[in-house]
Amino acid sequence: MKIKLKIWRQESAEAKGGFVSYDLEGVSKEMSFLEMLDYLNSTLIEGDEEPVAFEHDCREGICGCCSLFINGRPHGPAGETTTCELRMTQFEDGSEIVIEPWRSRVFPVIRDLIVDRSAFDKILQAGGFISANTGAAPEANSIPIAKHKADEAFDAAICVGCGACVASCPNGSAMLFVAAKVSQLALLPQGRAEAKKRVRKMVAKMDELGFGACGNIGACEAECPKGIKISHIARLNREFLRASI
Amino acid sequence: MSTFLGASVGRKLVVGISGLFLVLFLVVHLVVNLTLLAGPETYNTVAHWMGTNPAVLGMRPVLVLGLLLHIAVSMYLSVSNLRARPRRYLKVDPAGGSTWASRNMFILGVCIILFLALHLSSFSIRMTFGSVDMVEISGVLMKDAYALVTTRFSLWWYVSLYSVAMVLLGLHLAHGVQSSLQTIGLNDHRWRERWASLGLAYAVVVAVGFAILPIYFFVQAQMS
Ligand code: SF4
Ligand code: FES
Numbered sequence: 001m002k003i004k005l006k007i008w009r010q011e012s013a014e015a016k017g018g019f020v021s022y023d024l025e026g027v028s029k030e031m032s033f034l035e036m037l038d039y040l041n042s043t044l045i046e047g048d049e050e051p052v053a054f055e056h057d058c059r060e061g062i063c064g065c066c067s068l069f070i071n072g073r074p075h076g077p078a079g080e081t082t083t084c085e086l087r088m089t090q091f092e093d094g095s096e097i098v099i100e101p102w103r104s105r106v107f108p109v110i111r112d113l114i115v116d117r118s119a120f121d122k123i124l125q126a127g128g129f130i131s132a133n134t135g136a137a138p139e140a141n142s143i144p145i146a147k148h149k150a151d152e153a154f155d156a157a158i159c160v161g162c163g164a165c166v167a168s169c170p171n172g173s174a175m176l177f178v179a180a181k182v183s184q185l186a187l188l189p190q191g192r193a194e195a196k197k198r199v200r201k202m203v204a205k206m207d208e209l210g211f212g213a214c215g216n217i218g219a220c221e222a223e224c225p226k227g228i229k230i231s232h233i234a235r236l237n238r239e240f241l242r243a244s245i
Numbered sequence: 246m247s248t249f250l251g252a253s254v255g256r257k258l259v260v261g262i263s264g265l266f267l268v269l270f271l272v273v274h275l276v277v278n279l280t281l282l283a284g285p286e287t288y289n290t291v292a293h294w295m296g297t298n299p300a301v302l303g304m305r306p307v308l309v310l311g312l313l314l315h316i317a318v319s320m321y322l323s324v325s326n327l328r329a330r331p332r333r334y335l336k337v338d339p340a341g342g343s344t345w346a347s348r349n350m351f352i353l354g355v356c357i358i359l360f361l362a363l364h365l366s367s368f369s370i371r372m373t374f375g376s377v378d379m380v381e382i383s384g385v386l387m388k389d390a391y392a393l394v395t396t397r398f399s400l401w402w403y404v405s406l407y408s409v410a411m412v413l414l415g416l417h418l419a420h421g422v423q424s425s426l427q428t429i430g431l432n433d434h435r436w437r438e439r440w441a442s443l444g445l446a447y448a449v450v451v452a453v454g455f456a457i458l459p460i461y462f463f464v465q466a467q468m469s
């Protein structure tokens with residue numbers, strides 16, 4: 001099939017950047033979205049043009065690298081899908097596809113479609129861990145955990161840190177990400193010991209970096225490729241309130 | 246405390262709690278308004294009681310403080326939110342999940358403030374500080390609040406503005422109630438839908454309940 005691409009091109013962090021259109025023929029429905037971009041890049045390289053820079057790694061939905069804003073939605077139109085899992089079957093022959101980088105003050109564009117998401121790492125470093133002595137792993141069954149708690153913690157833990165929540169939020173808030181990380185640890189006994197300190201530090205870091213405040217709009221939840229629910233944000237709010245009084 | 250108010254989550258809590266306080270206030274306000282339907286004597290007596298009872302008068306500064314906090318903190322947050330996304334997308338498709346009201350709480354809030362200014366200047370401020378005709382009911386001389394309200398409600402432009410404002414207020418509440426409950430942490434996957442339905446039902450009752458009165462008195466004034 002034949003598609004029309006409109007892609008954000010930006011040479012460097014300092015460059016101004018703008019949209020460039022490409023007509024791409026010979027795309028097959030079987031291609032994944034990233035394979036289509038690989039194919040575009042091969043044609044660009046053949047024509048002695050700079051290939052489009054985009055981030056990708058695992059290509060199986062677990063690393064969270066592939067952060068593209070496709071036709072007005074992070075990770076494209078499929079829902080609960082990362083960009084790398086997106087197939088060209090989602091698009092009609094002859095359709096136009098607009099591809100933009102995440103837009104957030106805290107995620108500056110480095111080049112073309114790649115943004116710097118190291119702000120997420122900084123939030124994790126502020127408190128998204130448990131302090132434990134290294135050494136032999138403790139016996140797994142020595143701390144009993146209720147099944148529903150374990151399941152809920154796991155639902156939060158599957159966040160891949162892609163940043164689609166920030167990208168989709170009209171306020172540029174990182175609350176879904178932070179809430180997933182806070183929840184995952186707050187729900188488990190191992191995480192309780194540092195729960196109060198953790199939530200305060202992670203929220204403070206999130207604010208300091210310049211993310212917006214949550215308006216409970218719910219766009220993040222609708223666009224999260226891992227289906228993280230905003231009920232985790234309510235848990236973060238509870239944890240924060242508990243830590244403050 | 247400084248870390249509490251210094252954090253976005255703490256500020257959101259202030260907006261949520263003050264919002265829920267205003268939600269309760271609106272219920273009281275609506276109940277008082279509905280006594281208009283019981284006629285001048287009842288309404289004037291209620292208005293007189295509200296204007297003289299020390300407990301009710303004591304709540305006034307609390308109400309003003311709640312309202313100012315709600316406005317100031319949410320304005321502050323809205324401005325910092327704009328800074329967090331300096332560059333817009335070329336194409337945005339808000340596919341499901343988010344409602345129009347939730348994305349436009351700031352604009353809705355500003356419209357409500359504008360209406361509030363008009364509303365306060367035509368009723369509350371005149372009742373408290375202005376000169377209003379007096380009536381005597383069961384031997385007590387009191388301000389004729391009923392006449393003040395019904396005269397206003399016979400003006401087509403006021404009734405239209407009032408009705409539009411109530412639709413906007415309804416939209417603000419439809420998101421605001423559930424959002425506040427989420428902000429204070431009272432939410433999980435089971436309560437989500439229930440709060441959303443409750444918030445919507447509340448918003449409809451409040452908006453329709455308030456709007457019905459000016460429309461009723463306007464129609465009545467036209468017929469007499
Ligand atoms: S919460 Fe969802 S959208 Fe946000 S970073 Fe995690 S996986 Fe991505
Ligand atoms: S490339 Fe790893 S999640 Fe898409």
